[in-house]
Amino acid sequence: MRQFIIVAREGPTTEEFSLDDLPAAGRVDLLARCVTASLLLSHGLREDVRTHLVLGDEFTIQFESANLRGLHPDERSTAAMIRTALAEREEAIGQIPVEISSGVSLVRMDLDTVLAEVDDPIYRLHPDGTPKAELSPPADAAFVLSNHQEFDEADSATISKHADGEICLGPEAIHADHAIAVAHNWLDTAE
Numbered sequence: 001m002r003q004f005i006i007v008a009r010e011g012p013t014t015e016e017f018s019l020d021d022l023p024a025a026g027r028v029d030l031l032a033r034c035v036t037a038s039l040l041l042s043h044g045l046r047e048d049v050r051t052h053l054v055l056g057d058e059f060t061i062q063f064e065s066a067n068l069r070g071l072h073p074d075e076r077s078t079a080a081m082i083r084t085a086l087a088e089r090e091e092a093i094g095q096i097p098v099e100i101s102s103g104v105s106l107v108r109m110d111l112d113t114v115l116a117e118v119d120d121p122i123y124r125l126h127p128d129g130t131p132k133a134e135l136s137p138p139a140d141a142a143f144v145l146s147n148h149q150e151f152d153e154a155d156s157a158t159i160s161k162h163a164d165g166e167i168c169l170g171p172e173a174i175h176a177d178h179a180i181a182v183a184h185n186w187l188d189t190a191e
């Protein structure tokens with residue numbers, strides 16, 4: 001399985017944001033692009049991908065490609081899925097996931113708990129990591145990315161506790177959704 005864990009400290013934790021101004025809502029535009037980059041191919045869904053949006057270190061929205069329905073390439077409809085999930089935040093009690101729609105769930109989990117539950121090798125994606133050219137592409141992997149900002153100290157410490165390595169995808173820092181596409185391509189090409 002491939003997993004992507006997108007750490008969005010500034011991401012929204014309530015549904016109170018406008019679909020008409022996604023950048024103002026904790027860069028939901030970028031989060032939506034990360035979701036589609038991780039799960040969509042040109043004409044359908046990838047198989048065996050799980051994407052976690054960790055929002056404000058408080059709530060996590062999980063997308064499971066095996067069951068996912070209704071994910072489209074445009075940012076607005078994906079942002080609407082995020083908003084619909086957050087509207088159920090009061091139903092997310094303990095660490096029991098609330099099923100929002102097929103393949104989409106909301107759970108009250110911080111980054112530490114999400115990473116503790118991941119059962120694939122965990123790699124932080126970072127320009128300071130080991131260049132991918134020096135590595136064999138892993139068969140299964142959970143890649144951890146930040147969104148538009150650098151990981152803060154607390155997130156870096158949490159990731160270091162769980163990570164099996166740190167991977168650099170290329171010499172330039174690129175947008176998180178582009179990094180997801182490069183990571184997929186690396187593993188696709190190896191297969």
Ligand SMILES: C[S@@+](CC[C@H](N)C(=O)[O-])C[C@H]1O[C@@H](n2cnc3c(N)ncnc32)[C@H](O)[C@@H]1O
Pocket residue numbers: 124125126127144145146147148149150151167168169170171172173174175176179
């Ligand atoms: C837009 S970048 C974060 C912005 C931050 N100011 C920076 O320059 O690293 C978003 C995330 O994409 C991933 N990323 C971007 N470029 C990368 C690269 N060359 N190798 C590995 N990961 C990368 C990292 O997880 C990074 O934290």
